[in-house]
Amino acid sequence: MLFNTIDFVIFFFLVVGIITILKYRRFQHIFIIFASVFFLYYTNSYLVVILIFTILFHYYIGRQIYKADSKDGKKIFLIAGLAGSLGLLGFFKYADFAIAQFNLLASIGDLRLDNIR
Numbered sequence: 001m002l003f004n005t006i007d008f009v010i011f012f013f014l015v016v017g018i019i020t021i022l023k024y025r026r027f028q029h030i031f032i033i034f035a036s037v038f039f040l041y042y043t044n045s046y047l048v049v050i051l052i053f054t055i056l057f058h059y060y061i062g063r064q065i066y067k068a069d070s071k072d073g074k075k076i077f078l079i080a081g082l083a084g085s086l087g088l089l090g091f092f093k094y095a096d097f098a099i100a101q102f103n104l105l106a107s108i109g110d111l112r113l114d115n116i117r
Contacts, residue, residue, distance in 0.1 A: 001042050011039065050088065057084055 001007045015035045022028050033055070040047040061081035068074045 001039065011035075050092075054085070054088065057081070 001011065015032075018031060019028050022031060037048055037051060040051050058081060061077055061084070065074050065077045065081075068077060
């Protein structure tokens with residue numbers, strides 16, 4: 001489901017409408033989580049695993065930040081949470097680009113070796 005399709009527009013207005021109908025915030029958050037899972041499953045099913053992992057990761061990091069007694073402990077967990085999130089983002093955003101560049105460099109190297117021989 002791409003953002004510029006009629007499927008997304010219908011899905012978006014349906015989700016926003018249901019959120020405005022729900023009065024309790026706890027149910028709104030749960031509904032948003034399930035709507036996000038459905039959206040990613042409809043788009044590409046393997047992304048659901050990444051979303052669930054990220055939700056659980058942030059939940060447990062947040063609990064550890066809350067339980068930490070010192071500011072240094074809180075900072076360590078905050079940095080771990082940020083590194084985990086940015087690491088996932090960086091991997092899924094730039095891994096394909098990096099692999100393509102390494103393959104391009106390897107093919108250029110092979111062409112140069114063939115010209116030398």
